[in-house]
Amino acid sequence: MGHDSHDHKPKGFVNRWLMTTNHKDIGTLYLVFAFAMFITGGAMAMIIRLELFQPGLQFVEPDFFNQMTTMHALIMVFGAVMPAFVGLANWMIPMMIGAPDMALPRMNNWSFWILPFAFALLGSTLFMDGGAPAGGWTMYPPLVLQGGKNVAYLVFAVHLMGISSIMGAINVIATIMNMRAPNVGYLNMPLFVWTWLITAFLLIAVMPVLAGAVTMLLTDRYFGTSFFNAAGGGDPVLFQHIFWFFGHPEVYIMILPSFGVVSEIIPTFARKPLFGYVSMVYATAGIAFLSFIVWAHHMFSVGMPLGGELYFMYATMMIAVPTGVKIFNWVATMWKGAMTFETPMLFSLAFVVLFTIGGFSGVMMALAPVDLQYHDTYFIVAHFHYVLVPGAIFAIIAAAYYWLPKWSGHMYSERLGKIHFWWSTISVNVLFFPQHFLGLAGMPRRIPDYSTQFAEFNMMSSIGGFAFGLAQVFFIYIVVKTVRGGKKAEANAWGDAKGLEWTVPSPAPHHTFDEFGPVDLKKMAHGEVH
Amino acid sequence: MDVNTKKTLKKCLMVVVLMGGFGYALVPLYDVICDITGLNGxxxxxxxxxxxxxxxxxxxxxxxxxxxxxxxxxxxxxxxxxxxxxxxxxxxxxxxxxxxxxxxxxxxxxxxxxxxxxxxxxxxxxxxxxxxxxxxxxxxxxxxxxxxxxxxxxxxxxxxxxxxxxxxxxxxxxxxxxxxxxxxxxxxx
The missing domain is CATH 2.60.370.10 (Ctag/Cox11)
Known part of the structure; x- marks a missing residue:
């Protein structure tokens, strides 16, 4: 198959998808894979909410329930959110900086195709004797080590996911540092590119630490080492320190690209340049730096000295400052803007409001003395779901609506998009808001049964959960319908959106920016034009 | 692969290896800190x-x-x-x-x-x-x-x-x- 002209895509499934080195095709693969995982992890969440619909044990065994909570988290974190952002990075970053492709296209192919194998390994544990990992996604020893045969599968799956994200991150760094069009400086780059650059550095810094932690689990279990085994002079708390040294930057890995997406969308529909571009860049870098020095706020209850608790408490609260800068900048961007409310904008607005709620409950839990009450209750479940679902997931959905015309060449149905938005936004709040109250009232997380006084809020939460799940099935319908046909999208699908991606035709040709040369900086999204 | 990309790739891989080592270095580091402070009893x-x-x-x-x-x-x-x-x-x-x-x-x-x-x-x-x-x-x-x-x-x-x-x-x-x-x-x- 030769490339006779620029728009000739390789023919046949194997050539087009299995062997692809094209950033757009790999981006699509990532997004489709992430969506499949989102539905899989979502189905598990439905089982969890079904069991919690009423007190008592109705549908599943407690052990299977624990497998569901563990697998739901692992699949959503490593299978849905992270790959979805890598997919967006693949599609958009080269087009946003005037590059023909990613810097390391073959590695790009490899980093994607590892993922199905990683999740096949992880998923296969569901069908084993003893079932899937059930000790929670945080994999704390000694509990996780009692998990039967799945331990090795879990560890190797995490290794593969780690290798995949490290390769993806290196590719993003190499592309942004070396492939920008000659006149695009760092401070001309769109914020999505900036947030991804910083995310990629976080990834290469912390994924190896996670790989080390799970390797220690593996050797503790199978090779007689005693990293976390008290009988051999080890310490289980050590695992928590290593895990959260990875884990806290990890939560920013999942949210920084969302900040980038929202920073692209809000200026487009407010018809104003992004307020405080440079402060946005510094705030992102500040959040990334702080993420490395606050990890033990996940462990206030393990018994730290007072000095440690105070340090981690104040350091954690400091994160609210750069995050506040970002929230205020988005609001200032909209201030006196000629706003319209297309679906991507609606999801972005919901992101700003609902992510902030999640941020506030985060500040509450940063306070060590009160965290002792919130620890391991539904309050923390409500908190991280607020920042991850109407946070990260809403940003991904917003990005999908925003760039779908560029990817598919068709406009989605605005009416269906709006239905999807209201349906999701109302149900997500019905789903997660009552969990705050459950947590404050003392309902512990990761349990299949509960005391009857928690019944009403759990039922409410479950109803919201089923509605939210169904809304995402509706989203599949909207996306498939848009890809198959619909109103032709203009090159600049939103009329006057800024950004180099809007200077190429819709759908974006298989190859863009093939000739390396200067680009028109005035068309860049919102970087400073020096 | 151009020269700059190769350089970036090498540097990134170095970070990955160093951070992998850092993960393991946390083990003795943790013991030292516990010894000094008496943490963990x-x-x-x-x-x-x-x-x-x-x-x-x-x-x-x-x-x-x-x-x-x-x-x-x-x-x-x-x-x-x-x-x-x-x-x-x-x-x-x-x-x-x-x-x-x-x-x-x-x-x-x-x-x-x-x-x-x-x-x-x-x-x-x-x-x-x-x-x-x-x-x-x-x-x-x-x-x-x-x-x-x-x-x-x-x-x-x-x-x-x-x-x-x-x-x-x-x-x-x-x-x-x-x-x-x-x-x-x-x-x-």
Whole structure:
């Protein structure tokens, strides 16, 4: 198959998808894979909410329930959110900086195709004797080590996911540092590119630490080492320190690209340049730096000295400052803007409001003395779901609506998009808001049964959960319908959106920016034009 | 692959390798920090220098409570002979635990000590302890296990009660090689 002209895509499934080195095709693969995982992890969440619909044990065994909570988290974190952002990075970053492709296209192919194998390994544990990992996604020893045969599968799956994200991150760094069009400086780059650059550095810094932690689990279990085994002079708390040294930057890995997406969308529909571009860049870098020095706020209850608790408490609260800068900048961007409310904008607005709620409950839990009450209750479940679902997931959905015309060449149905938005936004709040109250009232997380006084809020939460799940099935319908046909999208699908991606035709040709040369900086999204 | 991309790739891979190493470096680092601060209740081993430094104040009294538990997969019963004891900081004392193997086969156990409150653990030193080595009990055998300890005289004022707690772990299912390595365990404890 030769490339006779620029728009000739390789023919046949194997050539087009299995062997692809094209950033757009790999981006699509990532997004489709992430969506499949989102539905899989979502189905598990439905089982969890079904069991919690009423007190008592109705549908599943407690052990299977624990497998569901563990697998739901692992699949959503490593299978849905992270790959979805890598997919967006693949599609958009080269087009946003005037590059023909990613810097390391073959590695790009490899980093994607590892993922199905990683999740096949992880998923296969569901069908084993003893079932899937059930000790929670945080994999704390000694509990996780009692998990039967799945331990090795879990560890190797995490290794593969780690290798995949490290390769993806290196590719993003190499592309942004070396492939920008000659006149695009760092401070001309769109914020999505900036947030991804910083995310990629976080990834290469912390994924190896996670790989080390799970390797220690593996050797503790199978090779007689005693990293976390008290009988051999080890310490289980050590695992928590290593895990959260990875884990806290990890939560920013999942949210920084969302900040980038929202920073692209809000200026487009407010018809104003992004307020405080440079402060946005510094705030992102500040959040990334702080993420490395606050990890033990996940462990206030393990018994730290007072000095440690105070340090981690104040350091954690400091994160609210750069995050506040970002929230205020988005609001200032909209201030006196000629706003319209297309679906991507609606999801972005919901992101700003609902992510902030999640941020506030985060500040509450940063306070060590009160965290002792919130620890391991539904309050923390409500908190991280607020920042991850109407946070990260809403940003991904917003990005999908925003760039779908560029990817598919068709406009989605605005009416269906709006239905999807209201349906999701109302149900997500019905789903997660009552969990705050459950947590404050003392309902512990990761349990299949509960005391009857928690019944009403759990039922409410479950109803919201089923509605939210169904809304995402509706989203599949909207996306498939848009890809198959619909109103032709203009090159600049939103009329006057800024950004180099809007200077190429819709759908974006298989190859863009093939000739390396200067680009028109005035068309860049919102970087400073020096 | 152009030269700059290659350079970036190399640098990134270096970061990955270094951070992988850092993950493992956290293991000794954690032990060092716990040793210095007494976090996790890790206790010390008394030596001549420490014993020579003690200034005994005969009027000061501190209560040491004793606690013993067995890890779930160890078929032993294990309890202190006496649940608490009044001690004078700076003086040496001996306390006893009683362990019995209730299984029908030989079992090797390893005890791991911990002192609460954490701040007190760095002032609690042992000269002799059953936790220094692995213990073998025959089926049904019962054994008195002594621990000789000193609460250092520089124990901060305000700490009046210390709890010494032992957890016994099963080490029988470990490989033969490791059974002989029991002695290196106590150095870390």
């Amino acid at each position: 890790k206790t010390g081993v008394a030596n001549e220098q420490i014993l020579a430094r003690q200034v005994v104040d005969e009027t000061r009294r501190v209560t040491v409570q004793f606690d013993g538990t067995v890890n779930s997969d160890l078929p032993w019963s294990f309890r202190p002979a006496k649940f608490s004891m009044e001690v004078i900081p700076g003086k040496m004392y001996t306390a006893e635990y009683i362990a019995q193997n209730v299984a029908s086969k030989e079992v090797i156990g390893q005890a791991v000590p911990s002192v609460a409150p954490n701040e007190a653990s760095i002032y609690f030193d042992k000269t002799e302890c059953f936790c220094f080595t692995q213990q073998l009990l025959k089926p049904g055998e019962s054994k008195n296990m002594p621990v000789t300890f000193i609460v250092r005289s520089d124990l901060p004022e305000g700490i009046d009660v210390l709890t010494l707690s032992y957890t016994f772990f099963n080490r029988s299912n470990m490989t033969a090689d490791e059974k002989t390595q029991g002695s290196d365990v106590h150095e870390k404890i």
